[in-house]
Amino acid sequence: MVMEAKTTSEAKLREAGLRPTRQRVALASLLYAKGDRHLTVEELHEEALDAGINVSLATVYNTLHQFTEARMIRVLAVEGSRTYFDTNISDHHHFFVEGRNEVLDIPQNNISIHNLPAPPEGMEISHVDVVIRLREKTQG
Amino acid sequence: MVMEAKTTSEAKLREAGLRPTRQRVALASLLYAKGDRHLTVEELHEEALDAGINVSLATVYNTLHQFTEARMIRVLAVEGSRTYFDTNISDHHHFFVEGRNEVLDIPQNNISIHNLPAPPEGMEISHVDVVIRLREKTQG
DNA sequence: CTGTGTGCAAACTCTTTGCATAAGT
DNA sequence: ACTTATGCAAAGAGTTTGCACACAG
Numbered sequence: 001m002v003m004e005a006k007t008t009s010e011a012k013l014r015e016a017g018l019r020p021t022r023q024r025v026a027l028a029s030l031l032y033a034k035g036d037r038h039l040t041v042e043e044l045h046e047e048a049l050d051a052g053i054n055v056s057l058a059t060v061y062n063t064l065h066q067f068t069e070a071r072m073i074r075v076l077a078v079e080g081s082r083t084y085f086d087t088n089i090s091d092h093h094h095f096f097v098e099g100r101n102e103v104l105d106i107p108q109n110n111i112s113i114h115n116l117p118a119p120p121e122g123m124e125i126s127h128v129d130v131v132i133r134l135r136e137k138t139q140g
Numbered sequence: 141m142v143m144e145a146k147t148t149s150e151a152k153l154r155e156a157g158l159r160p161t162r163q164r165v166a167l168a169s170l171l172y173a174k175g176d177r178h179l180t181v182e183e184l185h186e187e188a189l190d191a192g193i194n195v196s197l198a199t200v201y202n203t204l205h206q207f208t209e210a211r212m213i214r215v216l217a218v219e220g221s222r223t224y225f226d227t228n229i230s231d232h233h234h235f236f237v238e239g240r241n242e243v244l245d246i247p248q249n250n251i252s253i254h255n256l257p258a259p260p261e262g263m264e265i266s267h268v269d270v271v272i273r274l275r276e277k278t279q280g
Numbered sequence: 281c282t283g284t285g286t287g288c289a290a291a292c293t294c295t296t297t298g299c300a301t302a303a304g305t
Numbered sequence: 306a307c308t309t310a311t312g313c314a315a316a317g318a319g320t321t322t323g324c325a326c327a328c329a330g
Contacts, residue, residue: 019284019285019328019329019330020329021284021285021286021328021329022286022328022329023285023286024285040319041319041320042319054287055286055287056286056287056288057287057320058286058287058288058289058320058321058322059285059286059287061319061320061321062285062286062321063285075219076219077217077218077219077236077269077271077273078217078219079215079216079217079218079219079223079224081294081295081318081319082318082319082320083219083319083320084219095259095260096217097263098266104260106257107257110255111253111254111255111256111257112253112254112255113251113252113253113254113270114251114252114253114254115250115251115252116251116272117246117247117251117272119235119272119274120235120244120274122276122277123237123274123275123276123277124274124275124276124277125272125273125274126238126273126274126275127272127273128270128271128272128273129217129269129270129271129272129273130253130268130269130270130271131217131268131269131270131271132256132257132259132265132267132268132269133217133265133266133267133268133269134259134260134263134264134265134266135263135264135266136262136263136264137262137263137264159303159304159305159308159309159310160304161303161304161309161310161311162303162304162311163310163311164310180294181294181295182294194312195311195312196311196312196313197295197312198295198296198297198311198312198313198314199310199311199312201294201295201296202296202310202311203310221293221294221319221320222293222294223294223295
């Protein structure tokens with residue numbers, strides 16, 4: 001299984017034009033092992049260490065940015081101090097819990113959007129993000 | 141005009157339960173003078189200085205957060221290092237230019253969203269943000 | 281072998297905080 | 306007067322960068 005993941009990740013990396021170094025293969029394997037997910041740099045770093053992969057935080061930053069440019073993953077449109085990456089590149093959406101800075105996947109995925117505007121000249125739509133911002137119920 | 145803006149801002153602040161101090165009144169006046177807009181802390185700070193209002197950066201930070209809690213403005217869901225605030229509280233949406241970290245208003249405002257999921261228990265929807273991420277056209 | 285990637289630590293940016301001073305009611 | 310807000314500078318978090326060493330092709 002592990003070998004399989006490694007092989008798949010290597011192929012993905014080559015396709016993306018990235019040299020399949022140990023660290024990149026390891027990080028890609030972690031990312032894709034668990035299906036669609038969103039995580040921060042620190043989370044992936046910790047996972048890597050837990051898995052016995054000695055990789056520096058800076059490398060995780062660099063690698064995730066390389067993966068993003070290679071369109072293997074993408075950045076989530078949530079404000080806040082930390083950057084969230086998402087392994088699901090297709091259009092899908094998120095809850096964002098205000099105050100807690102927490103991102104949740106939206107379970108059902110049949111949200112549809114109508115009357116999307118045309119992008120300005122020379123630009124193309126990379127992705128449409130719907131973020132449903134939540135707050136704890138109050139009687140305020 | 142200026143007196144008018146000041147008076148309006150004072151009223152808004154009182155309503156929100158915030159003491160209408162010089163700085164808050166000035167910043168609120170700047171915010172609302174130009175209609176709907178989105179800006180960063182630094183941008184507002186600069187505007188204030190240009191307008192002859194001596195206010196510290198820390199105060200702009202604090203004030204914008206207070207305004208946000210008071211629901212006079214809101215935070216935009218765009219990732220990136222800086223936080224964007226928006227004086228338009230109603231549902232409306234944005235383009236985000238990748239790479240340039242630029243936020244643009246979507247001119248027409250008839251985007252509609254269907255099949256919104258129910259929020260989790262104990263939570264309510266604060267706001268729905270649609271961010272259309274743009275990138276410069278390439279033949280990659 | 282040659283060039284690209286990695287690790288470390290230091291630098292950077294944006295943001296928050298503590299405390300003395302100033303302003304609002 | 307009493308309380309809350311402001312300004313400053315320093316601290317803090319997250320992220321990026323420069324350079325020597327290591328690894329992939």
